[in-house]
Amino acid sequence: MLRVLEVAHDHPSWTTGGTEFIAKDLADALNFREDVSARLLVAATSLQRPGSAPGSLEAIDDDFVISTGRYDRFSMLRDDGTSWLDSLGKVLETVRPDVVHLHGIDRLGAEILPAIRRMAPRVRIALTLHDYQIICPNDGLLLTTRDQKRCMGMQADRCRSCFPQIDAARHALRQTHLQSLLSAVDVFIAPSEFLKSRFADWGIPADKIRVIRNAVKHAAPVKLAVSSELKAQRTRRDRFAYFGNVSPHKGVMVLLEAAARLKARELDLRIDIHGGLGWADEAFTSAFRDRLEHAGILAQHLGPYDRGDLPNILARTDWVVVPSTWWENAPLVILEARAAGRPVICSGIGGMSELVTDGVDGLHVPPGDASALADTMAKAATDTGLWERLASAPRMPLSHEAFVDQHLDLFRSFFKRVAAA
Template sequence: MRVLFLCHNHPGLQPGGTEVFARGLFRTLRDRHSVEGMFLAAVTGAHRERRPGTLLQGIGDAPDEALVWLGHFDRFSMAQPDTYGLASLGPVIEALRPDIVHVHHLLQFRGGDGGPAPPRRAASPAHLHRARFLPALRPGGPLLTTDGRLCSGPSPDRCQACFPGRSGADFVMRELQMRDVLGEFDRILTPSAFARDRYLAAGYPVRQVQVMPNGIAALPPAPHRAAAKGRRDRFGFFGHLNRFKGGMVLLDASRRLSAERVDHGVTLHGGAAYQSEAFMAGLATALADAPAARHHGPYEAAGLSGLMAQVDWVVVPSIWWENAPLVIQEAFLHRRPVICGEIGGMAEMVRDGVDGLHAPVGDPAGLARVIRQAIETEGLWDRLAGNIRPPLTIEAAALLHLDLYRDTLGARAA
């Protein structure tokens, strides 16, 4: 079987959850199941300088992984006007002659005619929130209004409130174009039931939308920290620091706990690339006001186990719905209970009072209350940690995808 993977970025340049899982799936299928193919990742000037006259660039030593220069994507219309860049994929597709084109995210790759993937050849975009609901990404953030409130999804009236410069016709045309594009896919895969239900509520066919969970590399779990008198009061944040991931909410919660003289520690691991000067200034102020918190900057995947060994809990304080955060799978791999928002894909992955705790979204005082409960409730950490189920492995996810590919090809041949 030959599979072409298209991903909106490469984990070597941007180690987000989608990128990490997409490449891990590609390599697992290649190395363990004899699947041939290519992993092509879009790249822009934000991540790498373009080489003159070159649209396809290698990355690392992998002969079957490459970067595609696509630097002009229109995030509102989900269209790529750089037809020259898309055309560079033609020879690759012709040479590979893929049986399946698996698109992990429509960002960057979707051209005016639906993108470079041969019609009816794709598995699916893997993340709902960045495809169907992309208008909410600008300028207010993922499924957030411009004033920071949770958005339940696009409608002409709601979208025009956030995009006053756009006409109602713009939103209608975008909706029709997206339905045309996604209608060409054999499957729309979502890593959570939450995302699937959003697609179904929007009117996409039940037969087309399927939950396909992400997987994670099976590694030995980090040892639990030796806790004096059983006090589990060390909390870790892992991920990119931006307003959507809620790091500022966690810092404010930590500030409140210090003011209440609650002994605890918060470590934030992750970079803050591409953030505004105003955000960085606010981050510096928030850190200065939270004496129990420390920001340790970016980290490498190879060092995650050592960082997990220093914390008792993982906090996912995102202020929007999320979908299927990789960090929750990583926390459960290392047997750390998770404190997260009570909505969306986070709440689906973390069972409140079973293997983690839910907290009010975007509410520093509410998060502080839950963190204090986590520290002061005797036996709570041991019970939650004991209930953690190992996350799906990348090998198990690869087998699920392989079965899906075969079913898809069989249905086409019938």
């Protein structure tokens, strides 16, 4: 029996991010496999667990929940005492894992790595790098704080230009300290080649990083043949949708500027924005609403959506637009769109360019270029043959079953190497 403990910094019950769904779905799928037992451990703040003392251990069904208190985002270390170590010890004692697979270390704290190694010396540790939090103290965005330009990685002097209150030496020490703690990890998993390259440049040996592309649960290929009746009803493929948090780096303002340009050209199409404003500040919220108003009837903000409703929403959508201006790693919405046979229009950078092949199963646009995005959307809305060709592309995302297989193969390889030695 292979025992696996999946660890994430949030739970899909209260956070709808891709990382949470990936961790939960993987834990559940592993549990269905023969000779495998898997459990999920997540962190929760006082917002999700009001009244819970930092470090306390609770449960959501079969999943473990450790409450967290103060957390230093710069150092990625916890500042809420040591009671969480007792809770972590109880989880390790209960699960007795052979493999601990973490999906990031933010909020849980980088100290969890040496803590696991001390409490369970024989366990193997895998860490999936879903974002750039470890590299970049600017929320892991690899964007400059002053002008929101994309950054290729950590350099102490360059990081200081974003955080002038922190001297270059502290940035360098942050990198050295995190690299030291990460030495406890046996293997790193990257969902894209681009992310792997960023972490290899940062200092993680490339031969310790395994690329396993993300997958969505139930992402089965769909029949894409378009009936003659449907063709008669739909002569244009002019329904566009955006999915995700409404925030600057997601490119939603670029999308709305493109919508305003399309409105000026008197094009008849629809853009649905699905997602909440979350913790957006008042200035951005005001700017978003103003730009939404300028887009007129072309665009509407429908607010947050339930993951269970996504198949129905995609069925009413022709094109999924992912106009992010940062180095996205592997957005689940692209995988969900491709699995549903919906072509994607995305910024041709980062992991997005690996998931969407321009002119084959979707279209690329330059990031931040509202004019180019408007032109691309206009062509997409009026060229029905283009939609049919891209939607029928044979290239499909990795199945969730294959995704689970690749993780199991990796986890089991740890012990094959030990036996061979």
